[in-house]
Amino acid sequence: MTQPTDQVTEHGGGVWSLRVPIPDNPLGHTLVHVLDTDRGPVLIDTGWDDPASWNELTSGLAVLGLDVREVHGVVVTHHHPDHHGLSGRVREESGAWIAMHAADIAVVRRTGSAEPGRWLDYLARKLAAVGAPEEHTAPLLAARAAGRMRTLPGLSSALPDREIVPGELLDLAGRRLRAVWTPGHTPGHVCLHLEEAHPAGLPGHGRLFSGDHLLPEISPHIGLYEDPDETTTAADPLGDYLDSLERIGRLGVAEVLPAHQYAFPDAARRVRELLDHHEERLAGLLALLAVPLTPWQLAERMEWNRPWELIPHGSRNIAVSEAEAHLRRLVKQGRAEPLAGTDPVAYQAV
Secondary structure, eight states: OOOOOSSEEEOSSSEEEEEEEOTTOTTOEEEEEEEOOTTSOEEEOOOOSSHHHHHHHHHHHHHTTOOGGGOOEEEOSOOOHHHHTTHHHHHHHHOOEEEEEHHHHHHHHHHHHSOTTHHHHHHHHHHHHTTOOHHHHHHHHHHHHHTGGGGSTTTTOOOOSEEEOTTSBOOOTTOOEEEEEOOSSSTTOEEEEEOSOOTTOOSSSOEEEEETTSOSSOOOOOOOOOOTTOOSOOOOHHHHHHHHHHHHHTTOOSEEEESSSOOBSOHHHHHHHHHHHHHHHHHHHHHHTTSOBOHHHHHHHSOOSSOGGGSOHHHHHHHHHHHHHHHHHHHHTTSEEEOTTOSSOOEEEO
16 A cells, blocks of 8 residues: 555555645645556646756656556646646656546637737736726836747646536546536636445445635635637636536535635535635625726725735736636626726726
């Protein structure tokens, strides 16, 4: 039996997790799960595309007596670089297939085919439209002019060659792994339900590889789905996320194996906590919207893990996207509305 280490954890029943570091990120690492199948090991996510991360991934596999060339397939919960980053290199070394939900495959394809600088142009326009000050957009425009777009993560991600179909069992010999579509964190995020008895006999229906959808102590970032071609406001990522949470809560799994932090039982309790958290946050935003605010002004006033003036430039972009997603939900619910004639657009509680 594999001996537990700081790097490798055995979860029983042919499932292990490997800690793969994320450079310069407070999350610290991605938990890459290894699932034994009759055709060879399958990875659930792969970690960030970085030499140190690659070394940790391959050395973790070696602890299990595996070589990366033995990997049969890669199932990606979502397209973010701390999950999908090393998938291409794994495929190059092993010939493994890569599977992802169609909505996130579309993101990978769109991002990879974009002309250099297109995303910075889009982000600068988007931020200006929600009320970001010129001193915030200036560095983006400077990066665009200097041609630094090619250095951003995710632009050269591997294009998956298999599509994960929600509700279907994945083609994994000897295992029952069912895809559950859980949009919100990304449009194509999936959780993976291992429909097998828990190896330690915990009560419940199997185990859940939850990616970033369900984490034991933190709520995943829910922002607007980034698409330069979007011309409507139809997407409702927070609404998608809340609906997906309820779907996961009904599965009754015995244990959750997330991509960050640690494994935990009682998914239904954690689902209730997150639903309550977001409802409380929406209520708090409604109180702020007693006066008209742009999305940027709302983000400045929201509660974060540090004061707004200490939040780095890139994290402010993420924060304002989260504010927009919450505004979108309030508008969809009829609890807030944009004020006609405001530019940049301001919102107010109804």
